[in-house]
Amino acid sequence: MSTAHTLDDGDLFDRIKAGEHQLIDELYRRHREPFVTYATGRLMANEEDAIDCFQESVIVFYKNVVSGKLTELSCSISTYLFAIGKRMVYKKNSDRRREAPTEVDDDRQYADEVDMSIFDRIDDDHRRQQMQAAMGKLGDACRQILTLSYYHRYPTESIQTTLGFSSPGAVRIKKMRCLQQLKQLFTTQAA
Amino acid sequence: MEALEKNQIDIDRYLLGEMSEVERTMFMDRMKTDRELAEQLADTQLAMEIIDVAEDAALKEHLKTLDKTVFTQTADSGSTLKVVRSEATMEASQAKVVPMNPMRRYLSIAATVLLVLAAGWFLLQPSSLSNQDLFAENFAPFPNQEVLDRGEQDDRQSAYYAYQSKDYEQAYELLIALPEDNGNQFFAAQAALATDRATKAKELLAPLAADADFALQQESEWHLALAHLQLDEREAAQAILREISRDNNHSRQRDATVLLTKF
Numbered sequence: 001m002s003t004a005h006t007l008d009d010g011d012l013f014d015r016i017k018a019g020e021h022q023l024i025d026e027l028y029r030r031h032r033e034p035f036v037t038y039a040t041g042r043l044m045a046n047e048e049d050a051i052d053c054f055q056e057s058v059i060v061f062y063k064n065v066v067s068g069k070l071t072e073l074s075c076s077i078s079t080y081l082f083a084i085g086k087r088m089v090y091k092k093n094s095d096r097r098r099e100a101p102t103e104v105d106d107d108r109q110y111a112d113e114v115d116m117s118i119f120d121r122i123d124d125d126h127r128r129q130q131m132q133a134a135m136g137k138l139g140d141a142c143r144q145i146l147t148l149s150y151y152h153r154y155p156t157e158s159i160q161t162t163l164g165f166s167s168p169g170a171v172r173i174k175k176m177r178c179l180q181q182l183k184q185l186f187t188t189q190a191a
Numbered sequence: 192m193e194a195l196e197k198n199q200i201d202i203d204r205y206l207l208g209e210m211s212e213v214e215r216t217m218f219m220d221r222m223k224t225d226r227e228l229a230e231q232l233a234d235t236q237l238a239m240e241i242i243d244v245a246e247d248a249a250l251k252e253h254l255k256t257l258d259k260t261v262f263t264q265t266a267d268s269g270s271t272l273k274v275v276r277s278e279a280t281m282e283a284s285q286a287k288v289v290p291m292n293p294m295r296r297y298l299s300i301a302a303t304v305l306l307v308l309a310a311g312w313f314l315l316q317p318s319s320l321s322n323q324d325l326f327a328e329n330f331a332p333f334p335n336q337e338v339l340d341r342g343e344q345d346d347r348q349s350a351y352y353a354y355q356s357k358d359y360e361q362a363y364e365l366l367i368a369l370p371e372d373n374g375n376q377f378f379a380a381q382a383a384l385a386t387d388r389a390t391k392a393k394e395l396l397a398p399l400a401a402d403a404d405f406a407l408q409q410e411s412e413w414h415l416a417l418a419h420l421q422l423d424e425r426e427a428a429q430a431i432l433r434e435i436s437r438d439n440n441h442s443r444q445r446d447a448t449v450l451l452t453k454f
Binding site: 024025028029032033051055056058059062067068128131132134135136146147149150151153169172173175176179180182183186 | 195196199200203207208234235237238239240241242243244245246247248250251254255257258261262448452
């Protein structure tokens with residue numbers, strides 16, 4: 001049986017940082033309800049927006065961990081997630097022109113350190129759909145190697161072992177071919 | 192090593208923040224005069240943008256599915272979603288966010304094996320385990336700790352001795368023949384599940400799962416869900432597991448929550 005629920009925050013963080021990204025599920029299960037309760041009760045968010053913002057905050061947390069922006073966790077994961085999620089709720093409320101909550105923003109220090117480019121997502125729906133379509137047309141092998149390299153940030157040696165390549169050089173060559181293929185798929189669509 | 196491959200190594204190190212300040216400066220200087228390098232960099236940046244968008248979307252879908260699986264109430268249960276109210280206490284300590292540093296994570300063999308199972312969000316498909324596999328993964332006969340008098344060989348002693356000895360075939364035959372009290376019925380159901388008699392187990396467990404005065408009522412609920420699984424009655428199993436996962440006082444809450452995510 002799974003032992004994920006017995007891990008404390010520190011262990012969970014360390015293991016996600018070490019590559020066990022499936023433990024994001026445990027992190028989600030633990031912190032989702034408290035955040036939704038908080039966001040709907042204190043931040044004037046509706047439930048749907050609260051859930052959406054929490055999902056986005058988990059994604060940001062994960063990407064900050066794998067990119068190396070977050071290397072140590074000296075507060076609880078919930079504190080970190082709440083800080084990100086709160087900013088997202090504020091933005092959603094602003095977009096919907098909802099009443100601003102009167103809660104004092106006492107966790108500004110955490111939110112300020114969050115890469116605010118999370119709000120600079122590609123707003124062009126059409127371009128985003130083209131990107132997803134291009135990725136969807138890649139074969140599984142290419143998608144695996146590119147995702148492990150550039151999204152999950154796994155080192156070449158680990159990818160070699162995981163995907164059964166003969167050498168790090170073989171991984172690099174395959175990755176280059178896949179990059180070319182992805183570029184071609186995207187630019188063909190965009191043309 | 193070919194020039195393109197060498198360029199790609201440098202490009203990856205540059206874009207993934209693995210270069211020192213000196214290396215970054217030298218790399219940017221090279222780009223001013225090396226057109227091929229600059230084009231290759233631009234191509235890689237575009238690819239990373241595409242991968243980011245696509246994988247963010249895939250991760251978002253994964254979390255939405257997880258949310259529906261674990262937190263959505265069933266329409267016919269009549270029960271309300273239990274919201275665990277907890278104060279969002281902000282602790283005094285500071286989250287340390289440090290500037291991007293070169294990071295090489297040399298994974299242990301154990302972690303590498305996990306990579307095989309978790310390569311990319313889009314490959315994290317719902318469990319391909321069958322209902323039978325899920326049952327086998329989750330079922331273990333509930334232990335009977337009763338101290339038996341080995342000198343006395345009445346039917347009851349024999350039945351529970353067989354159970355404790357893990358002779359579930361004999362245990363089932365003997366337990367079924369005993370007077371129908373809740374305890375005997377419960378352990379008979381356990382032996383039934385252990386010997387592929389899920390229909391009988393379901394019949395035995397259903398009243399026990401509904402009996403609030405029975406000490407093993409919660410275990411009966413959990414095993415009833417497993418009996419449904421063994422019978423390929425997945426929806427019935429899910430309905431019970433959802434109820435269990437919402438009950439913070441249930442002894443099997445976490446087991447049910449984990450199992451639900453594997454459907």
